[in-house]
Amino acid sequence: MKSTMGLLFAYQNDEQMKALTQKRALSSIPFGGRYRIVDFALSNLVNSGITKVGIITRDSYQSLMDHLGSGKEWDLSRKNGGMYLLPPFSQGGSGYVGTGVYRGKMEALLNAANFIRKSDAENVILTSADCIFNMDFRDVVDFHEEKEADITVIYHKAALEQKDNGETGTIYTVGEDGRILDVAINPSPALVKGEVNLGISQIVIGRGLLETLIAECASHNMYSLHRDVLQRRVNDLKIYGYEYDGYCAKIDSVASYFDANMDLLNEDIRKALFYTDRQIFTKIRDESPAIYRDGSNVKNSLVADGCIIEGTVENSVIFRGVRVRKGAVIRNSIVMQDCEIQAGSQLEYAIIDKDVVIRENRKLFGYKMYPMVLAKGSVV
Numbered sequence: 001m002k003s004t005m006g007l008l009f010a011y012q013n014d015e016q017m018k019a020l021t022q023k024r025a026l027s028s029i030p031f032g033g034r035y036r037i038v039d040f041a042l043s044n045l046v047n048s049g050i051t052k053v054g055i056i057t058r059d060s061y062q063s064l065m066d067h068l069g070s071g072k073e074w075d076l077s078r079k080n081g082g083m084y085l086l087p088p089f090s091q092g093g094s095g096y097v098g099t100g101v102y103r104g105k106m107e108a109l110l111n112a113a114n115f116i117r118k119s120d121a122e123n124v125i126l127t128s129a130d131c132i133f134n135m136d137f138r139d140v141v142d143f144h145e146e147k148e149a150d151i152t153v154i155y156h157k158a159a160l161e162q163k164d165n166g167e168t169g170t171i172y173t174v175g176e177d178g179r180i181l182d183v184a185i186n187p188s189p190a191l192v193k194g195e196v197n198l199g200i201s202q203i204v205i206g207r208g209l210l211e212t213l214i215a216e217c218a219s220h221n222m223y224s225l226h227r228d229v230l231q232r233r234v235n236d237l238k239i240y241g242y243e244y245d246g247y248c249a250k251i252d253s254v255a256s257y258f259d260a261n262m263d264l265l266n267e268d269i270r271k272a273l274f275y276t277d278r279q280i281f282t283k284i285r286d287e288s289p290a291i292y293r294d295g296s297n298v299k300n301s302l303v304a305d306g307c308i309i310e311g312t313v314e315n316s317v318i319f320r321g322v323r324v325r326k327g328a329v330i331r332n333s334i335v336m337q338d339c340e341i342q343a344g345s346q347l348e349y350a351i352i353d354k355d356v357v358i359r360e361n362r363k364l365f366g367y368k369m370y371p372m373v374l375a376k377g378s379v380v
């Protein structure tokens with residue numbers, strides 16, 4: 001889609017992610033044995049024929065830059081278009097604080113205003129790198145143009161859940177013709193019953209309108225895309241909703257990250273995400289196949305290449321290069337790349353970040369709703 005460009009928000013509120021985001025952005029957290037969370041949003045754009053993508057960062061983006069590189073793995077290392085990293089910088093004036101820590105997405109878009117202005121695209125897809133899903137944005141753009149919409153938001157039906165920080169998300173009331181009639185932000189679960197139209201932070205908007213809205217928000221010191229644009233202007237603008245009915249997992253807490261990884265043990269979900277004509281791309285790391293020694297026992301688990309398994313692994317996701325020594329037992333856990341679980345150790349409901357060493361005969365147990373998290377490079 002040469003007439004459409006992508007803007008990917010590679011930062012999200014990560015206060016609930018604990019040790020996993022101490023040294024990295026949420027978008028660059030490893031996922032599913034070999035991917036990063038950002039791979040899904042970026043692959044969706046590329047698979048939809050979008051060849052110009054701006055990556056809006058905020059802080060702690062060294063890991064993200066290392067993963068994305070030149071964009072070669074996503075076919076975005078090209079002379080015309082390609083991938084552009086848009087790090088924060090102080091603009092001063094125009095209501096912008098200049099700290100590099102955005103209060104909201106409209107403030108982040110102000111930082112990317114020159115990049116947007118220089119594009120000749122007719123439409124812009126705003127997407128956040130905090131969702132695990134696989135979709136073709138071409139269908140949404142066609143819907144957006146058919147309805148002659150100012151803004152089209154993507155939503156999916158789900159039960160409303162309250163997070164640890166009290167947030168529940170953005171809820172849309174959709175009319176029979178697809179027009180958004182009301183926007184509720186973080187409503188109380190007590191006021192909502194059953195499934196709702198829950199936004200998944202994917203929006204299609206005309207480039208000219210986006211530039212106008214950025215300028216208006218900057219001049220009035222407004223910074224929130226959802227409150228100051230979608231909610232405030234729901235009666236002024238033609239805002240439509242497009243329902244996505246495939247698998248979708250929003251990563252906004254340790255529990256949701258754990259659950260999304262565990263979902264991959266379900267064959268139907270794996271097929272929905274990976275066994276389609278829309279491939280999920282990631283940075284290549286050449287490794288030998290996993291090795292299973294005599295006496296090893298692996299059940300219902302994802303084990304990436306480069307692993308050496310001598311112990312027991314059940315209902316778990318094991319990333320590249322992990323060594324599980326003889327007598328070690330891993331159940332219902334996530335172990336990221338290049339970790340070593342030494343003999344006799346036991347893990348259950350744990351999330352082990354990269355390069356961690358669990359010494360002999362250690363026992364680490366969490367709970368399904370509150371998995372234990374060990375920070376990158378720890379030795380226990």
